[in-house]
Amino acid sequence: MQNILNKTLRNIFLLTAVLGLTGCANAYGQSQCDHFFVDGKPPVVTNSDQKLCLKGYALAYSDQTRGNSYAAEYLIKDQVEKGKLIRRYGTFDSRDPIIRDYRNSGYDRGHMTPSGDMGDYESQVQTFQYQNLVPQTRRLNSGKWNWIENQVRQIAIQYGSVYVVTGPYFQGTTKTIGQHHIWVPYATWKAIYIPKLQKAGVYFCINEAEPVCYVQTVSFFTQRTKIDPFPGLDQAIKDTKLALPKMKHKKNK
Incomplete structure (x- = not known):
């Protein structure tokens, strides 16, 4: 039974890669993406x-940087809770030349939309498409960045929904x-807007x-980077700081 499941999921991955590379996914502006x-x-x-525009998120990719430009999600409580109940599954296509470039580079394949967000x-x-990746240091990817991703999922559970752009x-x-x-x-960032609170903030790592x-x-963040993750937000919300959780540093004994 497990072999059948693995084969089915592998076929889904290959189909997804084909759709992404040929541009058959929905274009921005259609209701499926909005x-x-x-x-x-x-x-x-x-x-x-x-x-x-994919099933669980939307992304932009740069031909110049050969990596993700941003990934956008509307993360809801039900989706996060379903994601906790299913087995984590996904793999990179080692035949892809962009994916292979990460090997022995000293950098991780950093997901901008994490697989753990998906239900x-x-x-x-x-989420394992090369268009969703940028090089991240191992210390960031497996440490503070992973912690931030978990915090965002907890925020979605606590407040019911959250817009996330990474x-x-x-x-x-x-x-x-x-x-x-x-x-x-130089850095990776994750912008968060909580509709229930009408507040937003950005993690910048x-x-x-x-x-x-x-x-x-x-x-x-926008003034410094010229990136606007939420052009649809009122300026007053953009100007107000959201008290996002901060990672506690362990003190050496």
């Missing part, structure tokens, strides 16, 4: 060439990895061996 964005307005970023197998598998930020001279010169971001994460207002 619910991922506040007021139906997609984020504003500097690099965005491909735009895909069904098909949506989980769709992406990379590039600054100055950019390091690259692999034969396709995938850009390594420096992508270094010893990562540091900050909590910012949307206005400060």
